[in-house]
Amino acid sequence: MVSRRNQSVTVIDVAREAGVSKSSAARVLSGRGSASPATQRRVTEAAQRLGYRPNALARAMVSGSSHTIAAVIPDVANAFFSATLRGLTDAARSAGFEVIVSNTDNDADVEARSLELLAEKRADGFVVAPVFQDAPEAITRLVEDGTPVVLLDRRMPALADLPLVSVDHVGASRLATEYLIELGHRRIAIVTEAPDRLTDLRELPPDAEISSLRPSTQRLLGYVQALDDHGVELDQDLVLESDYDAGSARAAVSAALDAGLGFTALYCTDAIVTLGAYNAVADHQVAVPDDISFIGFDDQEWTTLVRPSITVIDQPRHELGSAAATRLLAQLRDIDPDERDLRLPAHLIPRESTAPPR
Amino acid sequence: MVSRRNQSVTVIDVAREAGVSKSSAARVLSGRGSASPATQRRVTEAAQRLGYRPNALARAMVSGSSHTIAAVIPDVANAFFSATLRGLTDAARSAGFEVIVSNTDNDADVEARSLELLAEKRADGFVVAPVFQDAPEAITRLVEDGTPVVLLDRRMPALADLPLVSVDHVGASRLATEYLIELGHRRIAIVTEAPDRLTDLRELPPDAEISSLRPSTQRLLGYVQALDDHGVELDQDLVLESDYDAGSARAAVSAALDAGLGFTALYCTDAIVTLGAYNAVADHQVAVPDDISFIGFDDQEWTTLVRPSITVIDQPRHELGSAAATRLLAQLRDIDPDERDLRLPAHLIPRESTAPPR
DNA sequence: GTGAAAGCGCTAACAG
DNA sequence: CTGTTAGCGCTTTCAC
Numbered sequence: 001m002v003s004r005r006n007q008s009v010t011v012i013d014v015a016r017e018a019g020v021s022k023s024s025a026a027r028v029l030s031g032r033g034s035a036s037p038a039t040q041r042r043v044t045e046a047a048q049r050l051g052y053r054p055n056a057l058a059r060a061m062v063s064g065s066s067h068t069i070a071a072v073i074p075d076v077a078n079a080f081f082s083a084t085l086r087g088l089t090d091a092a093r094s095a096g097f098e099v100i101v102s103n104t105d106n107d108a109d110v111e112a113r114s115l116e117l118l119a120e121k122r123a124d125g126f127v128v129a130p131v132f133q134d135a136p137e138a139i140t141r142l143v144e145d146g147t148p149v150v151l152l153d154r155r156m157p158a159l160a161d162l163p164l165v166s167v168d169h170v171g172a173s174r175l176a177t178e179y180l181i182e183l184g185h186r187r188i189a190i191v192t193e194a195p196d197r198l199t200d201l202r203e204l205p206p207d208a209e210i211s212s213l214r215p216s217t218q219r220l221l222g223y224v225q226a227l228d229d230h231g232v233e234l235d236q237d238l239v240l241e242s243d244y245d246a247g248s249a250r251a252a253v254s255a256a257l258d259a260g261l262g263f264t265a266l267y268c269t270d271a272i273v274t275l276g277a278y279n280a281v282a283d284h285q286v287a288v289p290d291d292i293s294f295i296g297f298d299d300q301e302w303t304t305l306v307r308p309s310i311t312v313i314d315q316p317r318h319e320l321g322s323a324a325a326t327r328l329l330a331q332l333r334d335i336d337p338d339e340r341d342l343r344l345p346a347h348l349i350p351r352e353s354t355a356p357p358r
Numbered sequence: 359m360v361s362r363r364n365q366s367v368t369v370i371d372v373a374r375e376a377g378v379s380k381s382s383a384a385r386v387l388s389g390r391g392s393a394s395p396a397t398q399r400r401v402t403e404a405a406q407r408l409g410y411r412p413n414a415l416a417r418a419m420v421s422g423s424s425h426t427i428a429a430v431i432p433d434v435a436n437a438f439f440s441a442t443l444r445g446l447t448d449a450a451r452s453a454g455f456e457v458i459v460s461n462t463d464n465d466a467d468v469e470a471r472s473l474e475l476l477a478e479k480r481a482d483g484f485v486v487a488p489v490f491q492d493a494p495e496a497i498t499r500l501v502e503d504g505t506p507v508v509l510l511d512r513r514m515p516a517l518a519d520l521p522l523v524s525v526d527h528v529g530a531s532r533l534a535t536e537y538l539i540e541l542g543h544r545r546i547a548i549v550t551e552a553p554d555r556l557t558d559l560r561e562l563p564p565d566a567e568i569s570s571l572r573p574s575t576q577r578l579l580g581y582v583q584a585l586d587d588h589g590v591e592l593d594q595d596l597v598l599e600s601d602y603d604a605g606s607a608r609a610a611v612s613a614a615l616d617a618g619l620g621f622t623a624l625y626c627t628d629a630i631v632t633l634g635a636y637n638a639v640a641d642h643q644v645a646v647p648d649d650i651s652f653i654g655f656d657d658q659e660w661t662t663l664v665r666p667s668i669t670v671i672d673q674p675r676h677e678l679g680s681a682a683a684t685r686l687l688a689q690l691r692d693i694d695p696d697e698r699d700l701r702l703p704a705h706l707i708p709r710e711s712t713a714p715p716r
Numbered sequence: 717g718t719g720a721a722a723g724c725g726c727t728a729a730c731a732g
Numbered sequence: 733c734t735g736t737t738a739g740c741g742c743t744t745t746c747a748c
Contacts, residue, residue, distance in 0.1 A: 056478040058725035082440035120414040302660025416741035
C-alpha cells in the first residue's frame with residue numbers, strides 16, 4: 001500500500017513491466033493501432049498489476065479533445081437549472097463526456113470570466129444560459145475561435161446566430177391562456193416580469209426574432225396571441241407587472257385584487273412569480289377556483305401539496321438539458337442538425353385550482 | 359475574424375510576435391520568474407494582440423495540478439445536493455478552482471466509474487457523498503494513490519479514516535425532539551427511514567463511530583437520546599418506519615393515525631418523508647397544531663406556503679458545500695486541519711405547525 | 717535578465 | 733506487428 005502509488009504509473013512504466021516498447025504499450029492501452037495477442041495480454045496484465053490509470057490530460061493535449069463540456073448557468077441551486085443540468089450531465093455521460101459547471105448569478109463579468117477560464121481548460125464545447133446584455137463579447141469570442149456553443153433557455157439579439165435550445169415559451173402561455181378561455185374565462189389576468197412594454201408586442205416581430213426575446217416576454221406574447229386568436233379583448237389593467245421576486249409579485253396581485261378589477265382567472269408566468277401570487281391570493285382569502293382560477297408556472301413540489309392543488313404549466317427541464325447536450329455533441333462531431341434551434345413544448349397539468357367561472 | 363483564431367495561439371506565437379524567446383514569453387505569461395519591464399510590456403502586448411489564451415491542460419501537465427475538483431454526489435437535481443454543490447463551487451471558485459460534477463444515483467458501479475474517470479482527468483481532489491456499501495474500493499484506491507478525498511454528508515465504517523463534512527444529524531434531532539418536549543409533548547412519533555433496528559441503538563456506540571452511521575440512523579439516535587435525557591419513555595410503536603419515498607411515509611403515518619396511537623406530535627426526519635407524512639396528515643384532516651404538532655425536515659419552499667406553515671429543521675446546505683471545498687483545498691495545500699471532521703449544526707425554524715398539546 | 721534544452725504523459729506517423 | 737522519433741503547449745532548470 002504505497003502512498004501515491006499511481007500518481008506516477010505511466011505508459012513507460014507499463015511498457016517496462018510488460019517488456020515491450022513504449023508505443024506498443026500505448027497502442028494496446030489506448031485501443032488504437034494493432035498489437036499481437038501476446039503483447040496485448042502482457043501489456044494489459046502489466047497495467048493491471050501496476051494499477052495504471054491513463055492521464056486524460058496528456059491525452060487531451062495530443063488529441064485536442066478534453067471530453068469535457070462546460071455548463072455556464074445562472075445558478076445550480078435554482079430548481080430549473082439543477083434539473084436542466086442533470087439532463088445535461090446524463091446526456092454528456094452517455095457520450096463519454098464530463099461536465100464542468102459554473103454559476104454566473106446573471107452577472108456579465110462573472111460570466112465572461114467563467115467562459116474564459118473554462119476555455120483555458122479547453123472544454124470541447126459550451127452550453128450557456130447567457131446573462132442578458134448587449135455585447136456578450138466573451139461568447140462571441142469563443143464562437144470566433146471555433147468553439148461550439150449552444151445557448152440554453154435564452155438568447156439575445158446579439159447572439160442571434162447561435163443555436164438555441166429552449167422551451168416554447170409562447171406556446172406555453174397559449175396553452176395556459178387557451179385552457180382558461182375554453183373553461184369560459186374572459187377576464188384573465190397575467191402576472192408577468194417581462195420588462196418589455198406590452199404595446200411593443202402588438203406589432204408582432206417576425207418568427208425568427210421571437211426566439212431572441214426574453215422568455216418572460218415570449219410568455220407575455222403567447223398570452224396576447226391567445227386572447228387575440230379567440231377574440232377576447234385584452235385589458236391592459238389585467239397585465240400585472242412584477243419584478244423577478246416573490247414579494248413584488250405578491251404586491252402586484254394584492255393591489256389588483258384590492259382594485260376590484262373583476263378578473264376570474266390568474267395566470268402566473270414564472271415559478272417565483274407564482275409563489276408571490278399564491279401568497280397574495282391566500283392573504284385575500286380568495287376562493288380558488290370558485291372566485292378565481294389559478295395557473296402557476298413550473299411543476300413545483302408545493303403546487304401539489306396546497307389545497308386546492310395548483311394547475312401548472314410544466315417545462316421539460318431534464319429533457320431541455322439533455323437536448324442541449326445532444327445538440328452540442330452533434331456539433332462537436334460536425335453533424336449538421338436539421339434545425340438550428342430546438343424548441344421543446346411545455347405541458348399543462350390540470351389540477352384543482354382551475355374551473356369554469358361561476 | 360478568422361475562424362479558430364486562438365485554437366492555435368501559443369506561447370511560441372506570442373514570443374515570435376514579441377520578438378523574444380519562448381521562455382521569456384512563458385515567464386511573463388505565467389507570472390513566474392523575472393523579466394525586464396521592456397520584455398514584460400512587449401510580451402503582454404503581443405499576447406493581447408494575438409488573443410492568446412493559456413492552455414490550462416498543458417499547464418496542468420507540467421505543474422501537476424489541474425485546479426479542478428470533482429464533486430461526486432447522488433443527484434444534482436436534488437435540492438439538498440444542488441444547494442450544497444453551489445456552496446462547493448463558490449468556495450472552489452474563490453480559490454481559483456473549477457468543479458466537475460458527477461451523479462451516482464446511489465449506484466455503486468456508477469460511483470466507481472465516475473471516480474475513475476475523474477481521476478483520469480486528474481482532478482486535484484474529490485468531494486464525495488458516497489454510496490452506502492461495504493467495500494468502496496474506488497474511493498480507497500484514490501486515497502491510497504494520495505489523492506485528497508473529503509466525504510460529504512455521510513460515511514461508512516470502511517471509510518472511517520477519511521475526513522467528513524456533515525450536518526450534526528444527532529443534534530438536529532435532539533433539537534426537534536427537545537423543542538417538542540419543552541412544548542409539553544410526551545407522546546412524540548418519529549417518521550424514520552433508518553434501516554437500523556432501534557434496539558441496536560440503545561447500546562450507544564462510542565462517539566467516534568456515530569459519525570459513521572447513516573444520517574437517518576443518527577437522526578433516529580438523536581430522538582432517542584433526547585427522550586432519554588428528559589425522562590420521556592420511548593414507545594416503539596411511535597417509531598414509524600418508512601422507505602425512502604413519500605408514498606411509503608404517507609402509508610406509515612396513515613396507518614399510525616388509524617391505529618389511534620394517541621401521539622400529539624410528529625417529527626419527520628427527512629425531506630422526502632416529510633412530504634409523505636404531510637400528505638397523510640392532510641388526508642386524515644388532522645388539525646395541526648391543535649391535534650398534532652408537526653416538525654418537518656429541511657426548509658423546503660412549500661413548508662412556508664401551506665397553512666399552517668411548517669416548523670422545520672433546517673440544514674446549512676450551502677455552508678456544508680463550501681466547508682467541504684475549503685476543507686479539501688486546505689488538504690491540497692498540505693494544511694493540517696484542527697479536527698479531521700467538520701460537523702455543522704442544524705437549526706430549528708419555528709412556525710405555525712407546532713404548539714403545546716391540548 | 718534571457719535563451720537553449722529537457723520533459724510532463726501520451727499519440728501518431730514512420731520505418732523496419 | 734513493433735520500435736523509434738517527433739511533438740501537443742507549457743514550465744523549469746541551467747548556463748550565458
